[in-house]
Amino acid sequence: MTATSRPIRVLIAKPGLDGHDRGAKIVARALRDAGMEVIYTGLRQTPEMIAEAALQEDVDVVGLSILSGAHMTLVPQVLEALRARGLGDVPVIVGGIIPPQDVPKLLALGVYKVYGPGAPTRQIVADIEAVVRGSAQPEGSPA
Amino acid sequence: MNDWAAQVLQGDRRALARVLTWVENAAAEGRAAWQALFPHAGRAHIVGVTGPPGAGKSTLVAALVQHWRQHHPQQRVAVLAVDPSSPYTGGALLGDRVRLTPRLAQDPAVFFRSMASRGAVGGLAQATEQAVQVLDAAGYNPIFVETVGAGQAEVDIMRLAHTVLVVQAPGLGDDIQAIKAGMLEIAHILVVNKADRPDAQRTRRILEEMLRLGPRRAAAWQPPVLLTVATTGQGVPQVAQAIVAHRQHLQRSGAWQQHEARRLQAALERALRDALWRRWRARVEPGRYDAVLQALARRELTPDQAAAQLLDDAPTLPTPPPRGDAGSP
Structure with a gap:
C-alpha cells in the first residue's frame, strides 16, 4: 500500500456532559462510507482522554461533537491537551450547536472547520480529504 | 540506532x-x-480474545486491563483491537475504545x-503480528489482541497468541451454533460472559460437555470454562489467574519456545513468498504475463498450468485442447 492510498484515520469524540451522540454517529458513518477509518470514543470524554486517544491512535484529524453549549470552554482545553502531547498540528474540526458569533472565535483558536446542524456530510468528507492530502485552505489561523 | 526506535524504547x-x-x-x-525494534521483541505474553459479536469481548478486555493495572502495577499493558x-x-468504524473507563483511557x-x-x-489485520511485536519491543506485557467478532475462521489468532480466550454469552445463536468446534479447539480459556443472564450455567455445561467430547489434547492443559460479568468485574480475577496459569504452563512445558519458533518460521516463509513473488514479477516480460493471463481467462489453461508455464518460461503457449463444441470466438 502506498502512502497516498492509505486510509485516513479520524477520531470522533464527544467532550463534555451532553448525552446525545446521534450527530457524532451520523458523521462517523459518513466518514467510514467515504473510506476513512473512524475511531469512535463514545460519550463524556474529557479533553485529556480525547488527546490521549488521538495520540495512541495516531489520527490525521480530530472531530469534536458538542451540543452542550460549552464549546468555548471545551475546545480550548482539547487544543491545549493536544499541544501538550506534541499534537498541535493535528487538524481539529468541531460540529454541533455553535452560535454564529462563536465560529470566528473557534477558528481563531486554531480550529480547522466548524459545522452546524445539517452541514452536508460530503462537505465534511471533502474538507478532511483536503487537509490530510495536503491541498487545504484552512479558515483558522494555525495554532 | 534509528531515532524513532530509540524513542519507542525510551517509552x-x-x-x-x-x-x-x-x-x-x-x-x-x-x-x-x-x-x-525487532531484537527487543519476543518477551511479551500475547493474549488473544475472540468470540462471536456481542459476546462482550471489548468489555472483558477493558476489565482485564483494569485488573492487571491494579494487581500488577509494574506491568504496562497494551491492547490491539x-x-x-x-x-x-x-x-x-473502530468502536472498541468506548469500553475503556476514564481511568484506563488516561493511564500512561x-x-x-x-x-x-x-x-x-481470519479475524486479524495483515499487520497485526508486526504491530504486536512493536508493542512488545516497547515493553508492553501482556498484550491483548481482540479479533474481529467472527467465530469460525480464527486460525490467525491461534498462530499469533500464546493464550487464546474464547468469549461466549448465554443465548447467542443457541449456544452450539455460535461456538463452532474450531473455536473450541483453539481455546485455552473459555469465558461465558454476561453470566448474570439466565442460561449462563446451561451454556457452561454445554461447553464443558463439548470439551469432553472433543479431541484429547496432547498437552496437559485442560481449558477451564469461567463465568464473568465483565461490566461489573465479576469473575474477572479468575480469568486473569487462568491467563497467568496458562503462561506458566507454556513456559514449564517448553511450549512457549515452540510457539515462538513456529511463529517466526511462518513469518520467514511469508517474507520469502513475498520476496520471491516481487523478484519474479520484476523479471517477467509484461507481454508474456498478459498472454498467459488471457489464456487462463479463455480457460485454455488451469491456474496451475498457467503458473507452471510462467515459471518454466515455456517459449510458446500450447495449442488449446480441442473442445467438443466449436463455440469459442
Whole structure:
C-alpha cells in the first residue's frame, strides 16, 4: 500500500456532559462510507482522554461533537491537551450547536472547520480529504 | 540506532503510535525503526480474545486491563483491537475504545490501539503480528489482541497468541451454533460472559460437555470454562489467574519456545513468498504475463498450468485442447 492510498484515520469524540451522540454517529458513518477509518470514543470524554486517544491512535484529524453549549470552554482545553502531547498540528474540526458569533472565535483558536446542524456530510468528507492530502485552505489561523 | 526506535524504547508513546502507523501501512519510512525494534521483541505474553459479536469481548478486555493495572502495577499493558473494514469502501468504524473507563483511557501505562482489518480474513489485520511485536519491543506485557467478532475462521489468532480466550454469552445463536468446534479447539480459556443472564450455567455445561467430547489434547492443559460479568468485574480475577496459569504452563512445558519458533518460521516463509513473488514479477516480460493471463481467462489453461508455464518460461503457449463444441470466438 502506498502512502497516498492509505486510509485516513479520524477520531470522533464527544467532550463534555451532553448525552446525545446521534450527530457524532451520523458523521462517523459518513466518514467510514467515504473510506476513512473512524475511531469512535463514545460519550463524556474529557479533553485529556480525547488527546490521549488521538495520540495512541495516531489520527490525521480530530472531530469534536458538542451540543452542550460549552464549546468555548471545551475546545480550548482539547487544543491545549493536544499541544501538550506534541499534537498541535493535528487538524481539529468541531460540529454541533455553535452560535454564529462563536465560529470566528473557534477558528481563531486554531480550529480547522466548524459545522452546524445539517452541514452536508460530503462537505465534511471533502474538507478532511483536503487537509490530510495536503491541498487545504484552512479558515483558522494555525495554532 | 534509528531515532524513532530509540524513542519507542525510551517509552515515547507518540513515537510508538507513529511506528505502528508505518507498520500498518507497510510504509518505507518505518522499515529502519522496525528493524531496530525487532531484537527487543519476543518477551511479551500475547493474549488473544475472540468470540462471536456481542459476546462482550471489548468489555472483558477493558476489565482485564483494569485488573492487571491494579494487581500488577509494574506491568504496562497494551491492547490491539481489530474491527472489520468495509469491503466496499475500505472504511471502518473502530468502536472498541468506548469500553475503556476514564481511568484506563488516561493511564500512561496502558496503550490502546484500534486496527481495521483492511481486507484480511481470519479475524486479524495483515499487520497485526508486526504491530504486536512493536508493542512488545516497547515493553508492553501482556498484550491483548481482540479479533474481529467472527467465530469460525480464527486460525490467525491461534498462530499469533500464546493464550487464546474464547468469549461466549448465554443465548447467542443457541449456544452450539455460535461456538463452532474450531473455536473450541483453539481455546485455552473459555469465558461465558454476561453470566448474570439466565442460561449462563446451561451454556457452561454445554461447553464443558463439548470439551469432553472433543479431541484429547496432547498437552496437559485442560481449558477451564469461567463465568464473568465483565461490566461489573465479576469473575474477572479468575480469568486473569487462568491467563497467568496458562503462561506458566507454556513456559514449564517448553511450549512457549515452540510457539515462538513456529511463529517466526511462518513469518520467514511469508517474507520469502513475498520476496520471491516481487523478484519474479520484476523479471517477467509484461507481454508474456498478459498472454498467459488471457489464456487462463479463455480457460485454455488451469491456474496451475498457467503458473507452471510462467515459471518454466515455456517459449510458446500450447495449442488449446480441442473442445467438443466449436463455440469459442
